[in-house]
Amino acid sequence: MSKTRDTAKAGGLTRRQLLGSSAALLVGASGTARALSYTDTPEWQPFSNIAATPVDDDADWQFFTPDEAATVEAIVERLIPADDLSVSGKDAGCAVFIDRQLAGLYGDYERRYMHGPFQAGTPQQGDQSPLTPQQRYRLGLASLDDHCRNTQDALFKDLGGEQRDAILAQLESGDIALDDIDSVAFFEIVLQNTMEGFFADPMYGGNRDMVAWKMVGFPGARYDYRDYIERHNEDLAFEPVSIQGRGDWSTPA
């Protein structure tokens, strides 16, 4: 058993007080964590700090408006087009992934240093924007549609594949200036999040059916290659596994 000091002496809550609140169990992962004093064998609960909650793929959009979601789907389907190698980024769930990320703790940069003064520096000094990911998407998607309305008389999502590709390429190179946000910065965050969604564990909403892992040959959430490490230059033909297992492991209801 753990010996814990009283609050005043230890400079924090006791262990027992902490364990009373399950929200506080995510020590370090949330703002509710409290200072603790440990002596003797710390009482921990196995797995208490490991859970990342799988997203609900079928739920409504959690951050995007339906219009925004349609625009994001129209983007990710061009960044990762359907072809003989895989389904599109849209069908792999990349827009769902981005939506859930924006609705979660990434969305408002709760972990990021966000104090000013905000000023542009050298490229080597990195991202200095005061905008959170939520703001970047909200402003970027609206500005993108403004641009398309002005130049094509249509919304981005209603343009053909090649037209969308051309606009995305111009955002990437900075040849298009958007009204409310730096176009390159907007393109970069969308590209980054799209690739994260495509290649991350499917529990986050993208990489559906482990499509990206099958495509490149990444075995996923395996943990023991001792029997394989010395099998050099050989195709090991692993079926991928996700953190939640694999579809064919569970009996259909």
Add this chain to the structure above:
Amino acid sequence: MATKLPRTDAVVVGLGWAGAIIANELVDAGLSVVGVERGPWRDTAKDFNIASVTDELRYAQRQELMLRTAQNTITMRNTPSQTALPMRQWGSFHPGNGTGGAGNHWAGITFRFQPEEFRLRSHLEERYGAGSIPDELSLQDWGTDWNEMEPHYDAFEKLAGTSGRAANLARGRQAGGNPFEGVRSSDYPTPPLKQPYSPTLFADTAREMGYQPFPVPSSLVSETYTNPLGVTMGPCTFCGFCTNYGCANYSKASSITTVLPTLIRKDNFEARTLCEVLRVTTDSDGRRATGIVYVDSAGRQWEQPADIVVIAAFTFENVRLMLTSNIGEAYDPITRRGTTGRNYAYQTANSVQLFFDDKNFNPFIGAGAVGMGIDEFNNDNFDHSGLGFFGGGSTRVTPIGAAPINSRPTPPGTPRWGSQWKRSTVDNYASTMSIGCEASNYASPNNYLSLDPTYRDRLGRPLLRITFDFTDNDLKMAQYVTDKVTEIAKRMNPRQMVAKPRTGPWDGRPYQSSHVVGGFVMGADPSHSSVNKYLQVWDVPNLFVVGASAFPQNPGYNPTGTVGALAFKAADGIVNHYLRRPGEMITT
């Protein structure tokens, strides 16, 4: 106002590698010790489980184990004339947080520095002449030597279960190890790890070219191992979720897998987590540390008086705490006076990428420190006469795993999206490898640490400011070693090769290494160093500042073997010398 707590014999700030080692040694010597750690208590079974550690989004992208920049970060600029701006997201380096420190998510490569390193200035002047070191380099000796360091390296390797193959044993030489290493009192505690394909291919080619490849020394244990503290570790399974992740197998050495499981059960030790130390308190003339002040997660401030204060909070926070506590004189790059913040250095990371058609490296099989290396181009292992630079790097192939958000090599010129991108990603995923050259970084008068005049942390305290760029010396060295590595790469006969020597200016965005050193360096001369060879602060005898902050410059090796050895050295200084004459500088 801080509430004053009852005094303790010793307080140790930071429970990463250095802090946990020292705390344990002091407790064993009979002292009552309080360890204060700004992050949470971390434990393998609670935090790192096979069922969930394999999560690239959470650990590599969202940086779960790293210090949140919202809590504390640094500001950076390349030259003193620029305005430093905050690093809002970790890029170049990945500082840790919580018990275990950066040791939870480190890679585990565990080198000893070579004997010449500890007297680098003297060594280079003896070999190349008194005036041979250019003015842009402020190289200096460490104030200690190999004979003093070797037992402490040995102790650290035994604590960590380091795997490897010795070459230069006191009882005689043996083949297959690193022929450039200093003489060792004993072999590695565990045998080398098994090797995947890419390091094997590299080593075969290097051997054909006359080089002497060796397994990279690694604190990822190769077999079940029980260390001298009685803590048992399990064999590494090459899971490939290693660097930036915690280990679920108790295979990767860190303070939570090697020290804390026993330390926390000892009667006279207490760990306080989620408590961030704000400053060291001193008596009125600043010649004695009286304790520390910390803030807990509820925002309450506490003063912990102690007879001995040990700061082991990683390079950045070691230096920031000294600056905010007015310990020593802040370094001024114009007058070159002052020692706190002086001789900050980094690592010069170079690489050559090799694209093949006919190979399958199974790159997802990997570990932070599995691999093969050569040392022919490292440090002063080759003749620098007429080359116009000093230093060199450790050349090696260490496949760390290939989780695909980050590991998607494509040749230069490939689009970053669309069908062509996808085709190239699929074609190159399994058939690309890279040879790295982790090279030295030599201190220079314009590279230093100071307090930022503008940016503050959430508590209103100034952030640490880094002023740093690569010197001409290091850029020339980078080109030279990368050319040498390219010769080996060519011989391996890839379809395409991309050489990436480090070029300036230092860029804070891409990850390079977390090997940030200096700023509170050790030495024999107080005008050019902050601590003596026992890591004892000049003029404040009961204060010890321990970590890579004590390195006067950085050789072409990873730092942690030496950080661990210095932690044992500081503990030896306290237990075997300081306690005999408390309140005095150790003079032996």
